[in-house]
Amino acid sequence: MGKLFVISGSSGVGKGTVLKQFLNRNPQFKLSVSCTTRNPREGEVDGVNYFFLTKEDFLKCIENNEFLEWAEFSGNMYGTKGEYVKTKLSEGKNLILELDTVGALNVKSIIPESVLIFISPPSFEELEARLRGRHTETEEAIQKRLESTKYELENAKKFDYQVVNDDVERAVSELEQIMCN
Numbered sequence: 001m002g003k004l005f006v007i008s009g010s011s012g013v014g015k016g017t018v019l020k021q022f023l024n025r026n027p028q029f030k031l032s033v034s035c036t037t038r039n040p041r042e043g044e045v046d047g048v049n050y051f052f053l054t055k056e057d058f059l060k061c062i063e064n065n066e067f068l069e070w071a072e073f074s075g076n077m078y079g080t081k082g083e084y085v086k087t088k089l090s091e092g093k094n095l096i097l098e099l100d101t102v103g104a105l106n107v108k109s110i111i112p113e114s115v116l117i118f119i120s121p122p123s124f125e126e127l128e129a130r131l132r133g134r135h136t137e138t139e140e141a142i143q144k145r146l147e148s149t150k151y152e153l154e155n156a157k158k159f160d161y162q163v164v165n166d167d168v169e170r171a172v173s174e175l176e177q178i179m180c181n
């Protein structure tokens with residue numbers, strides 16, 4: 001059986017970059033692919049970054065109890081299929097779920113041996129600057145994400161580990177110490 005890790009972090013914290021580098025260096029880990037109702041960003045591919053579902057299809061999956069957990073975040077729905085996680089773990093893969101903090105805490109209550117890691121920004125100001133620098137969202141969407149951040153930092157206190165992304169290389173090494181032993 002593989003091990004299950006859940007990684008959360010505020011949007012714009014650079015969690016994607018840290019994870020990408022971690023995965024390049026540690027191919028025995030696999031990043032889980034979630035379902036979402038949000039539109040693909042430029043360069044995102046269906047089945048690779050997410051399974052992009054219509055709201056109608058997403059609601060059907062909820063009805064059929066297909067999700068291990070799901071959540072609404074910034075006006076969109078996100079969920080991880082239970083069967084998907086079960087299959088990957090039984091194949092012996094160490095699986096990483098990248099979820100919002102509510103989803104992460106839900107997974108912990110269903111699968112207590114899962115390990116929760118929060119990637120936090122060096123500061124709130126730094127985070128706001130990074131989020132604006134992405135130029136992918138409207139001001140309203142950015143404000144919504146910043147609001148969620150305050151709430152997420154509160155939830156993060158219940159996680160097993162917190163890793164500050166002040167420097168990508170350092171953050172990746174810290175993840176390796178937590179996850180590869």
Ligand code: 5GP
Nearest residue numbers: 034035070071073078079080098099100103
């Ligand atoms: P984004 O739109 O930036 O890709 O993701 C927004 C948030 O949704 C992030 O915090 C991400 O970790 C979270 N997320 C992605 N997939 C899932 C999922 O399957 N379940 C839950 N609860 N959150 C998810």
